[in-house]
Amino acid sequence: MKRFSFFALARNALTGHRNWAQMWRSPEPRREYDAVIIGGGGHGLGTAYYLARNHGMSNVAVFEKGWLGGGNTGRNTMTVRSNFLREESVPFHEKSLDLYQGLSRELNFNLMVSERGMITFIQSSAVNRIALQMANTMHIYGAEYRMIGLDEVRRRIPIFDPSPDMRLPITGAVYQPRASMVRHDAVAWGFARGADARGVDIIQNCEVTGIRRDGGRITGVETNRGFIATPRVGMAVAGHGSVVAAMAGIRLPIVTQPLQAWVSEPIKPILDEIVVIRSYYGTYLMQSDKGEIVIGQGCDPYPSYAQRGTFPIIEDATTAMLEVFPRFRRLRLLRHWAGMLDMPYDGSPIISRTDVPGFYVDVAGSGGFKTTPAAAYTFAHLIARDEPHPLAARLGLDRFSSGRLVQEGGVSANR
Amino acid sequence: MLLIPCPWCGACNENEFICGGESDRKRPTDPAAVDDKTWTDYLYNSTNHKGMTGEWWWHVHGCGKWFTIRRDTVTHCIESAPGDQT
């Protein structure tokens, strides 16, 4: 793999950039692999990368039915944070933050990891109590998450201008300095380039249509490019978890729900922090390096595979945004889209063996992008060694049969 | 913004309703008699079908009735399913 650097850029400038190598090959799939990863997003490609790097497994293939990073990796709001309630969640998400911070150097591919900090407004005593609970749990695991007053909020967010008679006045905020933004496409491309360089076959436009089993064990996968034999299959298909798992005869505790996001036209830098107006529909916003204000909210209120959302979600979140940033009234909505979340019953990721030996599942849940490196790291460990990595030990499917849920939200509310 | 065909009120916007989830999810008639595995599947798992699927909807701001429809979870095309009306 030719290393990227300023000098490489300068060298190639002399020859009109005609000599850049391919980021990854487009090989024909071999008939047999040691492991096959279904899904060419951040999780799938990362898993393949770590299988090769940490576990010496390079006879691995990633099958992507569309184009790399075309699923949720290309549809999220680029936020990476670790403010969670439960002891099982915080270390796992902290690991993700740690990995992200070193990932540009490790992959020799600039992911533009920008440590912006996240400010979540306190607008009621109930939110204050949950924020304190989070702060304390995270404090135990060395993750900084502290309460700040309105003066510090104004200092960090100069454009902060809440209307005087806010329905839920902002009395303060809770702040995670390490929360970051990462260029989402670059995560998929960086992992793809790294995995390809280590011998992993990345096959686009290759849809898995069936999973073949013999006496319970996995023997291979059927694809639109023929049968591929493999003893181990790792599923990382955000939004289609139920569809693929059903091929192996497995039902999962997830519901596919649209999560929308949208951006404004690009403007000069005006907002450094990631801001969460939690009590107003869970609205959050930030400004990308390209100058677009990126905004999102909770899921649409019903299951869907349509990868497009319903408009009232954007209206509610815009109303909320304008309560705190009224100067954005004359900014314009440029583009809106939706990803598909495999929303688990308790809202936490699922990295797990299944009842079918050789078939492993990585269901990202609501925060797929923020957990990409940690999920890939621990999923590779699970696939290579057939036993969970300590960080993901409590995130298996067995938590549902044992009733030890990792309750971070999810669909349990409306059951 | 879905237009949900309520049997009593007619077609109304989705924000007048609450989606009650898959209608093929039947609570065991005698939960005490089922083993833990079956109960765990009923409690947490979903078919989560990609395509035409039966759903409960509750017209909370209208007639207050629960009813089922069949909706395609990809195209959002809706066929109201007679029979399960209340």
Add this chain to the structure above:
Amino acid sequence: MRRLASGGDIDRNRPLTFRFDGRRYQGYAGDTLASALLAAGVDVIGRSFKYHRPRGILSAGVEETNAIVQVTAPFEEPNVRATMLPLVDGLDARSVNCWPGRRFDVGALNGLLAPLIPAGFYYKTFLWRRWDFYARYIRRMAGLGKTPAVAEPGRYERVHHHVDVLIIGAGAAGLAAALAAARSGARTMLLDDGVAPGGQLLSGGAQIDGAGAANWIGAVTAELDGLDNATRLARTVATGVYDHNLVIAVEEAPEQSWVRERLWHIRAARVVLASGAVERPLVFPDNDRPGVMLAGAATAYVKRFAVAPGWRAVYFTNNASAYAGAAALHDAGIEVAAVIDSRADPGAEIELACSRGIEVRTAHAVVGVDGRSRVRRAMVAPLRGGRPAPVDADLLGVSGGFNPLVHLYSHTGARPVYDDRLAAFVPGDMPPTLDVAGAARGIFDTAGVIKDGFRAGADAVHSLGLERPEIDAPPVDDGPSFAIEPLWTVKGGRGKAFVDYQNDVTLDDIALAHRENFRSIEHIKRYTTAGMATDQGKTGNPNVIGAVAELAGATAGETGTTTFRPPYRPVSFGVIGGMERGQLIIPARTTPITAWNKAHGAAMNEAGANFRRPFYYPRPGESMADAVRREALAVRNGVGIYDGTPLGKFELHGRDVPVLLELVYTNRWHDLAVGRGRYGLMLREDGRLLDDGVTFRLDDDRYLMSCGTGAAFTVLTHLERALQTEWRHLKVFVINVSAQWANLCVCGPRAREVLAAVGTDIDLSPTFRFMDFRRGRVAGVEARVARVSYTGELSFEVNVRRRHAREVWEALMAAGAAWDITPIGSETSGVLRIEKGFVAPGIEGDNITNADDAGMSWIVDMSKKDFIGRRSLERDRKLGGERQHVVGLLPDDPAFVVAEGSALLQSGDHADTPNFQGHVTASCFSPTLDRPIALALLKNGHHRHGERVVVSGLQRTVGAEVTRPVFYDPTGARMRA
């Protein structure tokens, strides 16, 4: 000056003055900022995003990529397309993305760095230090306009509307479709984003019914305005088609003066998309110089605004449409030097040029442009290659074909298909309720467009079961028919050939992406950022696809398009946010006592279900702690009063109510006598706490269930789901009476005396037992009084009709004065709750606690065959293992109140070794016990009473003793007195 002596839809009697970059100019009513700037001879409007190359006006409409300005008066607004901004007197605008000015811009240095900053360069460098070190500078170069300095005060509206047929676009096709639909009597609405209807007709040369297009447009709009089943909206852009034909449109200049912009939710039975097409530039070296303009736009400026975009024009085209433009400019007195046609043998359109002595060079191409801030010469060479020859010109009209605007069609999920004959993507399969007509479908001749409009209008009403109107299309003599030979790229030449003007994406960038194996069109778009600017690739995307197809040796159709993401055109956040500001964003629910509370200085706080409730009632000089201490002691020793009206109240009617109660509650209900109440715990199916509350039996088949304020709607859902989806045979009606009854709770040892003093015919002696309720009159009004206690003291919940609440509250306050009756807030009742150890499902529940964990096994009757949550509770009990249980905590330091949320650790552990044992759920200083107390969730807590734990808060870490979660009157003797 470039204003033509005559012509144009402008009002020469209404001159308007405006400023651009500080200089004063003059235009006319009817001008856009773009036409006025052109008339004033302003060439450079701004600088491009990456290379800071000077850019001029490319188009005359929504597809504009270069003429982006910051408006500062009459209102401040960034990223405004000058081509869509009607000129008003006193308009002040500035160029963007250039410093110190648009003529001399420091950023132009980027041009020198160009070789070092190809597409995606930022992925390959900036790896030495952390990205934030570089981002500080790079972010400053990003973005075009600036956020307005002041919040714009205007008022916005969102409305709902319903029509049978919605026609989007009032060009020839839209007008025809609207006429056909409206004549059938269908409710018809016609939207157009222009100031005046007509679309391309306004600048085309077609003769309709023997006269100019304007007559036909006037006749159609007059007939539409005369029909009351037809409505027409100007300056209204349809931004997206959503599920079941909901169309979102934004009206940018409503007639009501107090409405800045209006957002329409239009539910249409049928939609006819007549959005037309936009012209596509050609890709050749230096094709971005100011003075390079779309051929149709040049004609539009001449015809609609009487402005000469240049005085000596050259046209470069690969299709027939440019000849009409050349003829139009020639006839307006502008010299047309030549028409360069890449096709070997053009059709009859060539006569338009030859008859006017305009030189035509076939099978030729423009391979370069001289002039940095203004076109001076076009370099022309044979297509097969050869020495380029200069042609002097200050205007280069380009036409690479037309892009049908299929955005709204694609929002439905339908996929556009490539049409070889038109070299364009046109609608493929038509969704059942949306049709496309005219240029948006690839029909470019006026006669054909009008006929297709009538067809679409008639089809729409016919599919709704209405009569097809008989419409005779007017005779149209049009220019020569459309023909094209695609020319995606012009090879050779040194300069940069741009495929996306605004994001500065060149052919070399596309080639680089392809070389690095980004083969999907979606990868090309994201790696090069082509098509991701504010114009969203309206002009450029097909050229990108064509260029990629050539590199891959595939057809444009095989390469395919990227997904069309709404909105069709950017719209303001102001109008999307609507009028719901301040108090309207979330309803503020009130009770009849809310006003009294505010009048008596209560500090208000947000309670559950959007209610605002008093937190505490500070007297002058009192802190919260002081007030809470006073209020709590008043309840423990004297008498307090609070407004419990927000509690959820449901009347349950029917003989099967006991069966339902035994299904939703964990205890028995068959034996409840009339006049008695019973406390009940409700679980979710997974065994977790849902809510607790008291249900009374009012009559044989009539019960009243009360539940927590925040849980009221969840409980109603729980009951209705059970009755209507699971146990449909049960004869029970649930009626919400939450706001019918006010609930005024008088609590404390002197409660009886106060009730007696206010006057009641109810016997208050101890025969009125705990959990009884009695009807009678209190303070002269009909009332139900129940002995229920949330504070742990003797208390009477006086339920009166809402209309009497304020009067009875004031009577109780007056009668209770003798015993110093004290209104208490929710902070105080929270303290009293902790003292009693009453578990709150919304707090100690924490979504993980089941009935046993909460120490409420006493109320669970597993002998019942079934109830909601039973099977899960049974599983939890069988599995056992370590669970978090509700416990009490007695912190060591008598003066320090542990913070809620503090983590619990094994005592003896250093605070930072992660050995998480649980957390504090509720904590306070107990005035009654005169010491700090707390409730908490602790692993295996039931079996650790008497043990010590470490309470690790953010500020302090203290030790504490684990106790039973009740600190006061454990037997409940006081509330049963």
Add this chain to the structure above:
Amino acid sequence: MSGYQVEIEPIKSTALLCIRADDDALPVLQSATGMAYPRKARTAAAADGLTVLALSSDEWLLRSAAARESELLDRLRDATSGVHAAVTVVSDHYTGYRLRGDDVLCVLRQGVSLDLSRMHTGEHARLLFARCGALLCCVEYGRCYELFVESSYADYAALWLEVASGRHAGPAP
């Protein structure tokens, strides 16, 4: 004066009884009330000062002068003791507003997603109004409507109507 031409005034006391009944109980109720109950959505029936609105397949709202409330309640409850029916006073549970004026639809269409042009004089519907549930009655198409919300939402509805009518909004710049 900016704003739409519409007057908004609270509806003073009126008696409202919520009536639930299954098909067997309905005849009993109809004879006790002395009129046939409407069975189709949006329809109402009126006789000697009583109006019965059909809210669902087994739910009605009986409206009469305030004075007749308790007499009606007792009469209907006694009549239905043996059948599966429920009668409950909800006069205070709801608060009503009357909206009158040429521009009433310009205000209502901001908060109601129903097709108001298909709601004719004498019809009603329970629906989502702005951000709370409501009962909307068309007294005279295009000119006069009555809106009932749960009383805890009364202040919110009043403020919403005030702002939607654009009364105090200054002209847009």
